[in-house]
Every structure is written in structure tokens, then in C-alpha cells.
Amino acid sequence: MNQQEVMFKYCLRLGDNALIRSYRLSEWCSNAPILEEDLALTNFALDMIGRAQALLGYAGQIEGKGRTDDDLAYRRGERSFYNVLLTELPNQDFAYTMARELYMSAFEYFYYSGLVASKDATLAAIAAKTLKEIKYHLSHATDWVLRLGDGTAESHAKMQAAVDDLWPYASELFESDTTDAAMISAISAPDPAALKDSWVKHVSAILKEATLDVPTTMYTHTGGRNGIHSENLGHILAEMQFLPHAYPDAKW
Amino acid sequence: MVTHAHSKDDIFRMLSVIPDPEIPVVNIFEMGMLRDVLLDDSGYEVILTPTYTGCPAMGMIEADILATLAHNGVKGARVKMVMDPAWTTDWMSGVAKDKLRAYGIAPPLHSSCNHDVFGHNIIKCPRCQSDDTVMLSRFGATACKALYQCNDCKEPFEYFKCH
Numbered sequence: 001m002n003q004q005e006v007m008f009k010y011c012l013r014l015g016d017n018a019l020i021r022s023y024r025l026s027e028w029c030s031n032a033p034i035l036e037e038d039l040a041l042t043n044f045a046l047d048m049i050g051r052a053q054a055l056l057g058y059a060g061q062i063e064g065k066g067r068t069d070d071d072l073a074y075r076r077g078e079r080s081f082y083n084v085l086l087t088e089l090p091n092q093d094f095a096y097t098m099a100r101e102l103y104m105s106a107f108e109y110f111y112y113s114g115l116v117a118s119k120d121a122t123l124a125a126i127a128a129k130t131l132k133e134i135k136y137h138l139s140h141a142t143d144w145v146l147r148l149g150d151g152t153a154e155s156h157a158k159m160q161a162a163v164d165d166l167w168p169y170a171s172e173l174f175e176s177d178t179t180d181a182a183m184i185s186a187i188s189a190p191d192p193a194a195l196k197d198s199w200v201k202h203v204s205a206i207l208k209e210a211t212l213d214v215p216t217t218m219y220t221h222t223g224g225r226n227g228i229h230s231e232n233l234g235h236i237l238a239e240m241q242f243l244p245h246a247y248p249d250a251k252w
Numbered sequence: 253m254v255t256h257a258h259s260k261d262d263i264f265r266m267l268s269v270i271p272d273p274e275i276p277v278v279n280i281f282e283m284g285m286l287r288d289v290l291l292d293d294s295g296y297e298v299i300l301t302p303t304y305t306g307c308p309a310m311g312m313i314e315a316d317i318l319a320t321l322a323h324n325g326v327k328g329a330r331v332k333m334v335m336d337p338a339w340t341t342d343w344m345s346g347v348a349k350d351k352l353r354a355y356g357i358a359p360p361l362h363s364s365c366n367h368d369v370f371g372h373n374i375i376k377c378p379r380c381q382s383d384d385t386v387m388l389s390r391f392g393a394t395a396c397k398a399l400y401q402c403n404d405c406k407e408p409f410e411y412f413k414c415h
Contacts, residue, residue: 035389036388036389036390036391036399039389039390039391039392040389040390040391043391043395046304046306046308046395047304047305047306047395048306049306050302050304050305050306050307051305051306053305053306054305054335121336124336125334125335125336125337125338126305126335128335128336128337128338129302129305129335129336129338129339130305132338132415133304133305136390136413140390
């Protein structure tokens with residue numbers, strides 16, 4: 001891959017994480033346990049859509065073939081999506097969703113804090129904007145993990161099952177490959193691998209406060225960042241991309 | 253050399269009547285969303301910044317700006333969305349904050365309150381000025397607001413989150 005292709009893939013990775021997570025969050029619309037949570041999760045989904053628009057729009061500019069954010073969201077195949085597997089897993093129950101939000105938001109808090117200082121002015125601007133929102137997502141997920149973990153016997157058991165099951169998916173966030181290496185040197189992007197210790201320390205402290213056991217498994221599910229996905233992404237895309245497939249020239 | 257029929261101040265004056273679609277008591281200039289107007293060879297470029305990345309009102313504001321300028325006979329206007337520097341509630345004018353309070357929305361505290369992720373702040377009730385309030389929901393009718401209730405006058409109210 002040349003430098004332009006590497007940068008394109010890099011922006012897609014960031015944008016796809018936001019887009020697919022937004023899809024899962026919006027599935028809670030009218031299904032959340034309480035009205036306030038319905039509002040919160042759909043507002044988070046909106047934040048993610050805004051971020052995906054900015055990042056996919058920028059990816060399209062870098063690619064230079066005239067593809068817009070919509071083209072990249074709606075007219076791209078599964079193997080060309082580069083989101084981490086954690087974002088595409090089904091919501092399961094509320095505890096699973098909160099565990100995913102805690103893992104993702106804590107990672108993004110550290111990652112985007114670093115991206116703010118990138119030499120790429122557009123990405124640095126998007127990062128500065130988005131970091132404010134990430135802090136809110138993180139504080140929200142933290143509150144719920146504490147409340148459910150340190151709650152009733154049943155909420156504790158469900159929260160523990162969720163943090164245990166999703167832990168092996170979190171490791172993918174800290175993979176650092178040639179694309180990352182190229183971006184670290186070209187635009188001073190953060191090195192995901194260097195963030196793992198901070199993340200483990202931060203998340204472990206929250207889990208302990210929530211009276212939960214910190215998972216110890218070393219197993220890692222991986223592949224999404226290179227287009228190798230679980231069975232879930234195809235189902236997401238089948239629904240998300242239905243309209244442009246059925247009516248390719250449809251306009252609002 | 254292009255001569256412009258309208259000055260930068262003229263354009264600002266025309267656009268400063270456009271209300272925020274979600275909070276009509278304040279306009280887009282007071283909200284800090286209208287950043288600048290550039291006069292260039294092809295006309296006028298209006299620089300706009302979103303409050304939140306996914307703010308669904310941006311499309312409407314952009315359409316309002318173009319319609320307002322067209323109505324005032326301004327030709328060659330374009331809207332450019334910028335993210336840098338990132339919008340902050342600190343740009344909201346004192347006048348705007350007073351208008352929000354009078355409208356029943358507690359105005360944002362200074363953005364430094366946002367630096368501590370787990371910090372809790374005292375939000376004054378916009379109706380009775382009591383400090384004894386409680387957050388009911390992190391979100392209200394829009395992404396930029398949270399829902400609170402006053403323990404003294406018992407009235408629920410919205411708080412414009414600092415950002």
C-alpha cells in the first residue's frame with residue numbers, strides 16, 4: 001500500500017468503529033430499560049454518526065475518487081469494513097452494552113487524547129471535538145458498571161458475565177500493525193499498543209470499585225481491523241445498506 | 253478584483269437574526285456557531301461550526317443561512333463547516349446565557365468543569381436559583397442538554413451542558 005492507501009485505511013478504521021457502534025447503540029431506541037437510558041443511548045448513537053460522517057468524509061477526500069461519506073457507509077462490502085469486532089457484537093442485554101461502552105470509551109479516551117496532537121490538522125480537529133463527547137460516554141458507562149456490579153446479586157452476575165465475555169475482544173483495540181506504524185511516523189498518530197497499560201489500569205480500577213473480578217484471560221479475538229469479521233457484520237450491513245441497494249439513486 | 257456589495261458586518265447583521273432551531277430564544281451568533289464571514293473572489297463564505305458532531309440541526313441552520321442571504325439579495329454565498337477550533341459553551345455570550353435562564357434552561361457552567369470526567373457540579377435552578385438540584389437524565393430534549401429537577405421548587409428543568 002502506498003501512503004495514501006494507508007491513510008485511507010486508517011481513517012476507515014476510526015470511522016467504521018464509530019459507524020458500526022452507532023448502529024448497535026441505535027438498536028436500543030425504544031428498547032432501553034428506562035426512558036432516560038433510551039435518550040442517552042440514542043444520543044450516543046448520534047455522536048457516533050457525527051464522528052463517522054467526519055471521518056468517512058475525510059477518508060473519501062484522501063482516497064480522491066469522489067466517494068462521499070454516504071458512499072463509504074452504504075456501498076462498501078463487508079471485507080472492506082475495518083471496525084474492531086467488539087463494535088459489531090450483538091447488544092445482548094444492557095450489561096453487555098455497558099461493558100462494551102466502558103471498554104470502547106476508555107480506549108477512545110486515551111486514543112483520541114493522543115490524536116489531538118496529530119500533525120494531521122483535520123484529524124486533530126475531529127479528535128478535539130470528539131474527545132469532549134467521549135468523556136461523557138465514558139462517565140456514563142462507568143456509572144452504570146458501578147451501579148450494576150455493586151447492585152443486586154442478579155445485576156452483579158450479569159455485569160460480571162458481560163465484562164468476562166467481552167474482555168477477549170478488547171485486546172484487538174491495542175493491536176499495532178504496519179498501518180499504525182506508518183501513521184505514527186507520518187502524522188504522529190498514537191500507538192494503540194502503548195495505551196494498553198493505562199487502559200487496563202483505568203478499567204480494572206472501575207471493575208474493582210464495582211465489586212467485579214477483573215478478567216484474566218489472555219485469549220484475543222481479532223480480525224476486524226483487517227476486514228475479517230464475525231458473522232454479525234454481514235447482518236448489520238444487509239439491513240443498513242438495504243435502501244441504497246434496492247434504490248441506488250434514491251435521494252432524501 | 254471583485255467588489256462586494258455587502259460588508260462583513262452587513263452579513264453578520266443579516267445572519268444574527270437566525271434562531272437556533274432547537275432553542276429559538278438565542279440566535280446562531282450568540283450561540284457561538286457562526287464563526288466568521290470571508291469575502292473572496294467568488295462571493296461570501298460563511299464559516300459555521302457544529303455544537304456536537306452529530307447535531308441534527310446543522311443542516312437546517314445551513315439552509316436558513318442560505319435562504320436569509322438570498323432573501324437579502326446577497327449573491328454568491330456558501331457555507332463552510334469547520335471543526336477547528338472545537339465549539340465550546342464558553343463562546344456563548346452573557347446575553348445568551350441570560351436569555352436561556354429566562355427561558356427556563358440553566359446556562360452552562362464554564363467548560364473547565366468538563367475537564368474532570370467524574371466531577372459533579374452544582375447546577376442552579378433557573379426558576380428559584382436554588383443550589384439544591386438533582387440530575388434526572390444525562391440527556392434532555394437535545395444532545396446538548398441534561399434534565400434536572402429542583403429539590404426546593406420541585407420544578408424540572410433543562411441544563412445546557414458545558415462542552
